[in-house]
Amino acid sequence: xxxxxxxxxxxxxxxxxxxxxxxxxxxxxxxxxxxxxxxxxxxxxxxxxxxxxxxxxxxxxxxxxxxxxxxxxxxxxxxxxxxxxxxxxxxxxxxxxxxxxxxxxxxxxxxxxxx
Numbered sequence: 001x002x003x004x005x006x007x008x009x010x011x012x013x014x015x016x017x018x019x020x021x022x023x024x025x026x027x028x029x030x031x032x033x034x035x036x037x038x039x040x041x042x043x044x045x046x047x048x049x050x051x052x053x054x055x056x057x058x059x060x061x062x063x064x065x066x067x068x069x070x071x072x073x074x075x076x077x078x079x080x081x082x083x084x085x086x087x088x089x090x091x092x093x094x095x096x097x098x099x100x101x102x103x104x105x106x107x108x109x110x111x112x113x114x115x
Contacts, residue, residue: 053079053087057096058103066096 010017053073060066067088074084090098 053083054099055103057087057091057099058101060096061102063091063096066091066099 053070056069056073057066060069070079070084070087070091073079074081079087
């Protein structure tokens with residue numbers, strides 16, 4: 001039964017099967033989006049864009065800075081206690097780069113120049 005499934009997979013997805021067989025993965029994933037609303041905001045147009053908690057966390061250099069940022073956003077009412085707990089759990093599991101690559105100070109100016 002397993003061979004039948006494997007052959008069917010190879011027939012339907014030949015390139016993916018080849019990558020898996022050769023362990024030659026070509027896509028590097030360097031961030032984790034566990035909250036769909038954050039992912040939707042990140043993919044949207046930048047005009048009138050308000051940075052999200054994830055945007056701020058992507059500017060952090062280390063986990064200590066990220067924890068301080070989460071605590072600050074929570075204390076100011078920018079994020080809920082529940083969301084803060086989810087962010088802290090993600091930070092613990094995946095580290096500060098689990099939110100994405102580091103955003104430089106001029107990130108939004110460079111993004112606007114591209115459009």
